[in-house]
Amino acid sequence: MDLNNVFSQVLILFFIMLVGYFSRKRNIIEKSINKGLIELILNITLPFMILSSFNYEFSKEMLINAFRLYTISLVLYLTLVVLSKYLFKKYPYNERSVMxxxxxxxxxxxxxYPIVESVYGKIGIFYTAIxxxxxNILIWTVGVMLFNNKEKQNVKKVFLNPGLVSVILGFILFIFxxxxxxxxxxxxxLIGSTTTPLSMIIVGxxxxxxxxxxxxxxxxxxxISLLRLIIIPLVTLTILKFFNFSGMLLGIPVLIMAMPAAANTALFAEKFDADVSLASKCVFFTTVLSVVTIPLIIMLL
Known part of the structure; x- marks a missing residue:
């Protein structure tokens, strides 16, 4: 892995983020535009990028690796769901749900997706989608329940969101x-390639x-920043190395676990009357710090 190239890519993403930051500060990007761009990314450019990344001849090795990554992902997410229940028991409900x-x-x-692509290229998008x-499933089930366990789950929203549909369609194309x-x-x-710059502009x-x-x-x-950016990815790295995982089977789970707080955090907090201030702070602080922590995590892969 060429670390200089990786650092350059992360720096490029940071500069694009700054463009978004100052564009919003100067009101070049208005809130209505921001909302529209988010919908554009989630419903069109990101699904297109995912779908185009499945343009590979069927390979038994790729299928096995995809299954392994899916299994690793399932174990990691379920572990975090359980552990987080005990980590924040002392906090009030509206803070605990955010944390x-x-x-x-x-x-x-x-x-x-942009970070993984900068490290592993297009094939990284394929595996990250898996x-x-x-x-995509848990954020609309467990994620909603964290803020309001009385909220009725929308099965259609869970399984028919564009991101998940694009993975299913792409996997069919790959299998056959x-x-x-x-x-x-x-x-x-072409449309999918706009996801990275648009995403970073939106984050900024x-x-x-x-x-x-x-x-x-x-x-x-x-x-929460220490937990999100350092402890979780390092524990993930240690466990996967213990089980002799390497390459993308090691790198992709660690990188995804090293990402800052999901942008949805503040949106969910606002919708369900949780601590919006805490949610916004978590998104801001972890995103800014990740510019430093992500390259450090990459160095350990």
Whole structure:
């Protein structure tokens, strides 16, 4: 792994994030535009990027690796769901729900895909899409229950979200070695390639909306940031190395676990009347710190 290239890629993503930050500060990107871009990414560009990444001839080795990554993902997420229940028992419900959400769900979409692609290339997107299947299912089930366990689960929303549908369609294409016509494949690639810059611009613009007055006085932010950015990825790395995983089977789980708090954290907190201030602080602080911590984690792979 060329560390200089990886650092350069992470720095590029950070600079794109700054473009989004200052564009929002100057009101070039308005809130309505921000919301529209998020919908564009989640419903079009990201699914297109995922679908185009499955353009490979069927390989038994790739299928086995995909199954292994799915299994690793399932074990990791279920472990975090259980552990987070006990880590934050002493906190009030509206804070506890936010802290558990941050612990379980990282920003595996807006930041995870770009970072993994910068390290492993297009094949990394293929495997990350498999790894993130459990994220897409759990965030609309467990994620909602963390904030409101009386909320009725929308099965259609869980299983028919564009991200999960694109993985299923892509996997069918891969299993049967179906090659899309060049104009369609190229269209998917071109539109999908806008996901990374758009995602980082959105992350930057979201950070610009967060009020950081008295920000550093909240000790909970340091605790959750240490857990999200350092402890979880390091424990994941140690366990996977103990079981002799290497390459992308090691790197992708560790990188996804090393991502900052999911952007959805503040959205869910606001929807279910949890601690929106704490949620926003977690997203801001972990995202800013991740510019430093992610390269450090990559060095350990």
């Amino acid at each position: 558990r959400f941050v612990t379980i769900f990282s920003n595996c979409g807006f930041m995870g 790894f993130n299947i459990n994220f 070695s179906i090659k899309l016509p060049y104009p369609i494949q190229r269209t998917l690639e 613009s979201m950070l610009a909306d967060i009020n950081i007055n008295e920000f550093f006085k909240d000790y909970k932010i340091y605790y």
